[in-house]
Amino acid sequence: MEKGQGGIQMLLAAEQEAQQIIAAARAAKSARLKQAKEEAEKEVAEYRAQREAEFKKKLSESSGDSGSRVQRLEVETQEKIENLKEEASKVSPEVVELLLKYVTSVKN
Amino acid sequence: MNDAEVSKQVQQMVRFIKQEAEEKANEIAVSAEEEFNIEKLQIVEAEKRKIKQEYERKEKQLDIRKRIDYSMQLNASRLKVLQSQDELVQGMKEAAEKHLATLSHHHHSYRKLLRELIVQALLRLKESSVLLRCRESDVEHVFEVLEDAKREYMGKAGVDHVHIHVDNQKFLPPAHDPRRPGSFCSGGVVLASNDGRIVCENTLDARLGVVFKQKLPEIRRRLFGGSGA
Numbered sequence A: 001m002e003k004g005q006g007g008i009q010m011l012l013a014a015e016q017e018a019q020q021i022i023a024a025a026r027a028a029k030s031a032r033l034k035q036a037k038e039e040a041e042k043e044v045a046e047y048r049a050q051r052e053a054e055f056k057k058k059l060s061e062s063s064g065d066s067g068s069r070v071q072r073l074e075v076e077t078q079e080k081i082e083n084l085k086e087e088a089s090k091v092s093p094e095v096v097e098l099l100l101k102y103v104t105s106v107k108n
Numbered sequence B: 001m002n003d004a005e006v007s008k009q010v011q012q013m014v015r016f017i018k019q020e021a022e023e024k025a026n027e028i029a030v031s032a033e034e035e036f037n038i039e040k041l042q043i044v045e046a047e048k049r050k051i052k053q054e055y056e057r058k059e060k061q062l063d064i065r066k067r068i069d070y071s072m073q074l075n076a077s078r079l080k081v082l083q084s085q086d087e088l089v090q091g092m093k094e095a096a097e098k099h100l101a102t103l104s105h106h107h108h109s110y111r112k113l114l115r116e117l118i119v120q121a122l123l124r125l126k127e128s129s130v131l132l133r134c135r136e137s138d139v140e141h142v143f144e145v146l147e148d149a150k151r152e153y154m155g156k157a158g159v160d161h162v163h164i165h166v167d168n169q170k171f172l173p174p175a176h177d178p179r180r181p182g183s184f185c186s187g188g189v190v191l192a193s194n195d196g197r198i199v200c201e202n203t204l205d206a207r208l209g210v211v212f213k214q215k216l217p218e219i220r221r222r223l224f225g226g227s228g229a
Helices: A002-104 B003-103 B107-125 B136-157 B204-224
Strands: B129-133 B163-166 B188-193 B199-203
Touching: A002 B003, A002 B204, B003 B107, B003 B204, B107 B129, B107 B136, B107 B188, B107 B199, B136 B163, B188 B204, B199 B204
Parallel strands: B129 B163
Antiparallel strands: B129 B188, B188 B199
């Protein structure tokens, strides 16, 4: 009779152990899924940092670029204006003469 | 059944129960890994896509900003050039203005010019009676040439009389004097119909203004070619 009881005890214990094994597996699974989120966020943050660095680089390159481009434009403009002044002073006496001629010639 | 057989059966059942539990635990572990990978991948892909779009948008805006800035610079520079052109041409007008002042110093040619200006104004007005105004310093010159001018006008217009009243109350402003700011006149005459409604401004300054306006396109073309810049 005792042996019969022992057998049932053993079966019950085994059942309990089985439940524990399964419960542990389930807990591990949910921990693993939480890890998925954490690791994903880490990767995403790395990617963002990389894109940000690329962007900052582009930003500084372009401002350097445009600074020199503006300077070049300024120089070109000044040159153009100097040329105009030269041309004008060459042509000015002629133009003044022309204007005066028209003022003083009266066609009646 | 005897004890030994019962015991063996129990042990078999215990083993079976444990085996089943372990198989189940294994299945759970395997599915955990699968779900882990899928979940991680999904999150990463979705977030990466959003970030990529965000930065692409930022970079595009940067580009647009650059282009706008450059275009603005270009416009500002073009404007500077146009302004310079304008100033240079105005400078020529001013130089001509300075010369105008000296014309009246050469009495002989100035008188001839006055006569012609008076005749031209008379022909424009076509009135039988007009009012003439000149500078105070020119009154003598005007009276010197007035009769000749009348004769020439009558001949050209085919009329046999014209009356010119020279205003000796009000005069055109005097020649430009740097010490005295205000209005000035370099010479010439202003004629008006008696009722003052029709006026012909034949002063040297007014003529220069008209000529300058008319010749401006030609002057600009000569200097700057085409439409400039």
